[in-house]
Structure formats: C-alpha cells, structure tokens
Amino acid sequence: MERSRLLQCLAADYMRLRDVAGTGLTAPVPSCPGWTVTDLVRHVGQVYLHKATVMQTGAWPVAWPPPATVTEDPIALLDRAYGAVTHEFSRRGDTDPALTWHAPDQTVKFWIRRMAQESVIHRLDGELALHIDSDPIPDDLAVDGIDEVLRLFVGYGSHAWHEDFTEALASAKGRTVRVQVSPRGPAWLIRTDPDGATVASATTPASADQSITPDASVTGDPAPLLRWLWARESTPTTDAHTPIQVEGDGEAIKEFRAMLVASTQ
Incomplete structure (x- = not known):
C-alpha cells in the first residue's frame, strides 16, 4: 500500500478507536482477556509513543513504558501519542532508516504500515468490547x-x-x-x-x-x-x-x- 493510503487508514482507525472507547472505558475486552477498554487505549497510546521514540533516538528504549503513561488519562495519552508518531512520520521519507524488529526492513515505511495495521486490529477490539457494529475494513x-x-x-x-x-x-x-x-x-x-x-x-x-x-x-x-x-x-x-x-x-x-x-x- 502507498504511504498516503496507510496514513489515511491509520487516521481513520485512531479516530474510530477514540470515539468508541469514549463510550465505555471500563468495559472488558473479550478479544484481549484481562483488559478493559482503558487498558486497550493505553496500550495503543504506548505503542505509538514507543515507535515515535525509536525513530527519534534510533534505539530501543531501555525502560518502557514511561511511568507517566500509566496514570495519564487514556484518551489524552492516545491523542498525544498519535500526534507524536504522525509527527515523526511527517519528518521522514518512506526509505529513511528506522530501527525495526524485522531485520530485512529497517525503514520508516515499516512503521507506517505496522501502525496502520496495529490500529485497525485494536479498534476492532474496542468495538467488540462495547458491542458496537464494526466499521468496514477497506479491502486494500x-x-x-x-x-x-x-x-x-x-x-x-x-x-x-x-x-x-x-x-x-x-x-x-x-x-x-x-x-x-x-x-x-x-x-x-x-x-x-x-x-x-x-x-x-x-x-x-x-x-x-x-x-x-x-x-x-x-x-x-x-x-x-x-x-x-x-x-x-x-x-x-x-x-x-x-x-x-x-x-x-x-x-x-x-x-x-x-x-x-x-x-x-
């Protein structure tokens, strides 16, 4: 998929998760046993921040997650983290170097794709938790x-x-x-x-x-x-x-x- 399309999908699923989660942060997430919607949203926010940090520093963080993210309002964290990771994407080209866990692909494009796919799966989790009909997933x-x-x-x-x-x-x-x-x-x-x-x-x-x-x-x-x-x-x-x-x-x-x-x- 092209960069612009992946970023479009990432934005849509971030907003969908944000909107769905706001209707019931205490609901259990059946597809992630032991989590509530708060845990789900906090996880996505921490993932976004982690990738932003990796792109900024070129290294895996020694300690994760940052203590502040454990107590921060989950929706506020999600918003802040989405802003951070998309800001880092905007400063880099697809083929710019970025540390990843996939040895053959050490580029920014890897993380753009990964965050788009991370987001669609976790907004499904939010919809399942709150018994809300799922938004369509685009075929591409x-x-x-x-x-x-x-x-x-x-x-x-x-x-x-x-x-x-x-x-x-x-x-x-x-x-x-x-x-x-x-x-x-x-x-x-x-x-x-x-x-x-x-x-x-x-x-x-x-x-x-x-x-x-x-x-x-x-x-x-x-x-x-x-x-x-x-x-x-x-x-x-x-x-x-x-x-x-x-x-x-x-x-x-x-x-x-x-x-x-x-x-x-």
Whole structure:
C-alpha cells in the first residue's frame, strides 16, 4: 500500500478507536482477556509513543513504558501519542532508516504500515468490547494486513523467535495450509516444519497450483479473513457462523491456529 493510503487508514482507525472507547472505558475486552477498554487505549497510546521514540533516538528504549503513561488519562495519552508518531512520520521519507524488529526492513515505511495495521486490529477490539457494529475494513488494508500477519508474524517470527513457537511446532510435520482471499484474490501457502513456517505466494485460482496440494485451506473475503487470522471474529470465542470457509485436515488447521496464537499474542 502507498504511504498516503496507510496514513489515511491509520487516521481513520485512531479516530474510530477514540470515539468508541469514549463510550465505555471500563468495559472488558473479550478479544484481549484481562483488559478493559482503558487498558486497550493505553496500550495503543504506548505503542505509538514507543515507535515515535525509536525513530527519534534510533534505539530501543531501555525502560518502557514511561511511568507517566500509566496514570495519564487514556484518551489524552492516545491523542498525544498519535500526534507524536504522525509527527515523526511527517519528518521522514518512506526509505529513511528506522530501527525495526524485522531485520530485512529497517525503514520508516515499516512503521507506517505496522501502525496502520496495529490500529485497525485494536479498534476492532474496542468495538467488540462495547458491542458496537464494526466499521468496514477497506479491502486494500485487509489484504495488506493478511500479508503482514502471515509473512512477518508467522513466517519471519517463527524463525526469529523460535523459542516462542516451541509448543506450536511440537507436532509439525510439514503440513501446508492455503489462505485464499475470495473469490479470486491473492493467496498464500504456509508450510509448517519443526524449524518454523515458510510463507509463499500461491498462484490463483487454486487449481493452477499443480506442484503443491495443501492439507487444508482457509478462504474468505478480505475483512473477515483478516479478522479470522487475528481471532477478532464478531463472536471471538467461536467460529460458528463465520463467513470463512475452512476445509481439509483438521490437524493442519489446528497447527496453523497455534502458530497464529504464538505470533500475535
């Protein structure tokens, strides 16, 4: 996605979270067990401030979060932090250097994308907490988010932080899951081996892939598929009535879900 579009989506989801949260800061967040909406908003504010600080200093903060952010009014913190991170973005080009956790991409654009995707997932959390119908997720943002969670969180993360995936990989046997944006959108093949996951683009439609027969598949429109991957369905505790089509080997799907949990929580 282009920089301007990512920043547009970031602004929209920051405002949506702000507006939703203001209706009930004490509500529990079902998709983030143990959190209230106050905790959710404070977390997003601290994340924004963290990225602003990293861009300013070129280093990971030694101690985080700053003590003041723990007691600051959460909405005020969110506003201040959003202003700080977008100010840092405005001072830098996409390819300007920035320290990130993804070794192949040490640029400002990485953080622009990451903050846009962070914001859409957490405004879903706010909507779920307060039982408010979700604003639509634009297709382009959802497809980009699907790619990010599969390639960076599952693929890269399972190798870079292998110790966090020990349980999820305990029974890995080289199973492959195909994730497909319907009806004829992009697709990914995720193969899980004991040393981690490998993620590759898949040719669409599925019948064109003659060399690989996946053990299972997960198919859906962009927004529902992004929500499924992040376990942010309308009813987070069940997959019943989901607009996602899950087919194939149940063990492959279970293993894939375990990889998602390990990489996103």
